[in-house]
Amino acid sequence: MNVTFVESFQSKILEFYQQNRRSFPWRMTTDRYAIMVSEVMLQQTQADRVARRFPLWLERFPDVQTLASASLREVLDAWSGLGYNSRGQRLHRAAAMVVEQFDGCVPSDPARLIELPGIGAYTSRSIPVFADNLDLAAVDTNIRRVLIHELNLPESITPKALLAVAEEVLPKGRSRDWHNALMDYGAMELTGRKTGIAPLTRQSTFKGSRRWYRSALLRELLKSGELSREAVEERYADCPYGIGTIVDMLVEEAMIEEYGEQRMLRIAGESGGGGGK
DNA sequence: TTCCCGCTGA
DNA sequence: TCAGCTGGAA
Structure with missing residues (x-):
C-alpha cells in the first residue's frame, strides 16, 4: 500500500x-x-x-x-x-x-x-x-x-x-x-x-426463536389493556432483572407451553450463547 | 428493525 | 461456515 x-x-x-x-x-x-x-x-x-x-x-x-x-x-x-x-x-x-x-x-x-x-x-x-x-x-x-x-x-x-x-x-x-x-x-x-456497511453477524429472528417471541409478546403486552407494560413493571417491581429480562421470562413460559420444556431449553440454552449448551 | 468494541458448538 | 445468544437505544 x-x-x-x-x-x-x-x-x-x-x-x-x-x-x-x-x-x-x-x-x-x-x-x-x-x-x-x-x-x-x-x-x-x-x-x-x-x-x-x-x-x-x-x-x-x-x-x-x-x-x-x-x-x-x-x-x-x-x-x-x-x-x-x-x-x-x-x-x-x-x-x-x-x-x-x-x-x-x-x-x-x-x-x-x-x-x-x-x-x-x-x-x-x-x-x-x-x-x-x-x-x-x-x-x-x-x-x-x-x-x-x-x-x-x-x-x-x-x-x-x-x-x-x-x-x-x-x-x-x-x-x-x-x-x-x-x-x-x-x-x-x-x-x-x-x-450501510453490514456487520459480520446478523440477529437471528426466525419464527419461534427467543428473540422472535420476545418482540411478539412485547407487542401483545402493549396492545392488551389487561397486561400493559406498566402493569408488568409494577407487578415485578422488586425483580432484580431489567424489564427486558422480565419479558424474556414470560416468553420462556410461552415457549414451554407451546413447544415443551425440552425444546425450550435447547433453543434458549440454560446459560445462553454458544449455540445452546 | 437494525446495530452495538463476538464467541461458541456443531 | 453458521445459527443462536441478551438487552437497549436509534
Whole structure:
C-alpha cells in the first residue's frame, strides 16, 4: 500500500482522536485483568452501557482471585443487565483458569489468551493491545467498517485479508491509541447506519426463536389493556432483572407451553450463547 | 428493525 | 461456515 496514503490515513484518524476522544473507565487503566473484563463486557454490547457496569464490577471483583473464588450466582448477579450472560459464566471460568494455570496473572500472549473461554480471535488481540500497547491489529465490526470505508476495500473482504491490511496500517508503538482512535471514529463519525456497511453477524429472528417471541409478546403486552407494560413493571417491581429480562421470562413460559420444556431449553440454552449448551 | 468494541458448538 | 445468544437505544 502507498506509504503516503497510509500516513495520511493515520494522521486523519489520530487527529480526530486527539480532538474527539471519548472517556471510558477502562481507558484509565492498563491492568490486564480489568482490560479483560472490559473487553468481554464490550463484546456485542454498547460502550455506554458497559461504562455504567464496569466500575461496579471491579468494586465487587477487584482482581482475578476474587472473581475466581466467587460463586457463579454472585457473578451472574453482577452481570445481570449486560446481556449474553453466558459471557459472565465464561469470564468466571476464565478467571479460574488464569489462577490455576498462570498463577493469577492474565497472560498477554494472544495464543495463551485465546485458549480461555469467552476469549476469541478479536478479544485475544484487543487485551494485549489495550493493556500492553502491543503492536498487533485487532479487528472488530467497528474497525472493520472504518477500514473498509476509508481505504475503499470491498465489503466482501475476508477477515484474514482485512487483518493483514490492519497490520499494515498500524502505526508502530501507538497501538493502544490507534485502536481507541479507530473505535471512536467508527462510533462517532462512521456508524453502520450511515455507511450501510453490514456487520459480520446478523440477529437471528426466525419464527419461534427467543428473540422472535420476545418482540411478539412485547407487542401483545402493549396492545392488551389487561397486561400493559406498566402493569408488568409494577407487578415485578422488586425483580432484580431489567424489564427486558422480565419479558424474556414470560416468553420462556410461552415457549414451554407451546413447544415443551425440552425444546425450550435447547433453543434458549440454560446459560445462553454458544449455540445452546 | 437494525446495530452495538463476538464467541461458541456443531 | 453458521445459527443462536441478551438487552437497549436509534
